[in-house]
Amino acid sequence: MDAGTDRTTPRLYVPRYTALQRVNHWITAILFVLLTLSGLAMYYPWLYFLSAPFGGGPPTRAVHPWLGVALAVCFFALAIQFLRNNLWNRDDIRWASRFKSIMFNEHENLPELGKYNAGQKAVYWLQLLLVPILLVTGLIIWQVYFGRLTTIETQRVALLIHALAASIAITVIIIHIYAGIWIKGTGRAMTRGTVSGGWAYLHHRKWLRETLARGDQGRTVKAGSAYGGE
């Protein structure tokens, strides 16, 4: 996805995610996809065919809650690591208020940002809100183990909230995935752990300055090195 692989001058690569963070992210991502497929199978008749890759209806029903518990654990581990950089600040308001420039790739109108922009932070906080809601409502409607612990009325409320929260969470992830496709050079952060200096300069200049200023014992690497090069 990197533009200019024919570039002859060295290129700067900046570390963005540790190996542990990438592994954590991808386990969470795989679980989310599996949860989406197995959940949608039970969500609407047209989508029941999605139960086939899980071995049919009963295994889909059986595995979905376990995947959910695993996702909650992985997601919370991820969220703790990403918390500090996702706190809101004034730049976010200035950035988000220029919505049109964001959508039309007009960088020159956008303020310099730290590690995350308001869109990324919105994904973080929405999922941090929705995952616990999905976990709690999911446990309430987990018939095999908890079917008798709450009243049927409570379970009806939980079913409704679970479906609504899941719809929002899936939509947020669709947009999250699209952002990674739209903004070229982003995927590298989660596949290799680094981003190009140009990407950081364009989208998160404040974060780039901070990272460079920190000096970061050899974590800033250039093309051709063992760390960042193509």
Next chain:
Amino acid sequence: MPAYPTLDIVRRSASNEAPPQIRAGNELEIAKLIDVSRCIGCKACQVACDEWNNLRSPIGINTGHIQNPPDLAADVFTVMRFNEWENPKTGELEWLIRKDNCMHCADPGCLKACPAPGAIVQYANGIVDFNEANCIGCGYCVKGCPFNVPRYSASDHKAYKCTLCSDRVPYGLEPACIKACPTGALQFGTKSAMIEVANTSIENLKERGFENAGLYDPPGVGGTHVIYVLHHADQPGLYQGLPENPQISPLVRFWKGGAKMAGLALMGFGLVASLFHYFTVGPNEVPEEAEDEALALEHQQSGNRQPGRTIRPGGSAS
């Protein structure tokens, strides 16, 4: 006994296909009439039900009450509920006995809630039946039912309830419980015939002083195919919690209706908007100038710090 030639399905859970239409309008709706005023609480219906359906629930514990087993279960499709009630008007003790089982609603909440295609079907004769072969064991039917009837089996993770002997009725046999009833408290036939029988019984009850006697055929669920004659039809709750005005919970209706449509629309919008944003605005690429700017920034910064921290091309630290 008339024939009820009906294995035609009019509703099928989690399915959008139209049901077969060829016999539409010609089929007789059936009903089981439970005349509570004629019931003596002998439990013959319970035994007959267990016999026909080959159910052998484990021997339970005496709860100090004649009601036995104490509740419906995955392997208990019908249970006689006993209530001792002192009528405040007459001062007399009344023993209210109600045979509890699936009501076979015209508008079944279990079927509405079910996500597994064909796990719950409604026949043209009115019987609502669970097909365990298609059941995925989610327990949504338990949450959808306004009468708290379906029971979830802990052993095979499937839901069970009264079938209204769907394996007898189409062949001209009455349900097993009807066959066993010694007093005529249980009767079976077309729904219109059963309502006639019920009305005669209600008139008799009124003559005997039960001024609130009446038919229980709740319109909130479109009527039921199990109907009761109650001596106190104004207080169905007296018969161990028979609901006053049962209907599919608005929560279940919204969950299965508007909420899911809105959810699908939201997810679809996210997908379509993303695609068309890419096709119109296009990708956001990093220009080479930005890479140069980044390098310049790095040079500037490295001048301000101790050397030996940046790995140069070839991997040697300088």
